[in-house]
Amino acid sequence: MRPTAELSRLVLLRHPDYSGQVGMNSTIRFRTAGFSLVEMLVVVTIIAAIAALITTAVMSALQQQSARVCQNNMLTIEAAKDEYIRDHPGATSIDESAFAQYFRFGIPKCPDGGSYQQYLYSLTNQVSCTRHGALQAFPSATP
Ligand SMILES: [Zn+2]
Numbered sequence: 012m013r014p015t016a017e018l019s020r021l022v023l024l025r026h027p028d029y030s031g032q033v034g035m036n037s038t039i040r041f042r043t044a045g046f047s048l049v050e051m052l053v054v055v056t057i058i059a060a061i062a063a064l065i066t067t068a069v070m071s072a073l074q075q076q077s078a079r080v081c082q083n084n085m086l087t088i089e090a091a092k093d094e095y096i097r098d099h100p101g102a103t104s105i106d107e108s109a110f111a112q113y114f115r116f117g118i119p120k121c122p123d124g125g126s127y128q129q130y131l132y133s134l135t136n137q138v139s140c141t142r143h144g145a146l147q148a149f150p151s152a153t154p
Pocket residue numbers: 081121122123125126140141142143144
């Protein structure tokens with residue numbers, strides 16, 4: 012409901028923000044309830060931009076986390092291979108079923124679906140992931 016001009020003037024004159032600023036010939040524009048289309052578009056645009064930034068940051072962090080988990084898995088596999096070699100002196104290859112006994116929860120798997128099969132049972136070559144590449148000697152402790 013739009014107030015009449017006289018009522019608007021009265022209301023504005025009583026309002027502390029407008030007291031003394033409204034002359035007799037002033038054009039008074041009253042807002043109706045709600046937001047304009049431009050205001051809504053600005054708000055939606057800002058929210059979309061913030062959501063895009065957050066989504067990008069979260070996805071990047073998840074990818075980094077997966078890569079770190081994969082590196083730790085490969086470190087665990089290499090440590091188990093060292094133990095296997097100590098426990099089986101003179102072995103020329105790694106027996107798959109015996110090797111699985113070195114892991115409480117089975118041979119670790121890449122969190123991103125990569126494969127460790129290449130060199131997993133090799134005594135001479137280090138394990139590597141098809142998605143995350145070779146094992147780094149000392150993965151960076153800094154993020
Ligand atoms: Zn991997």
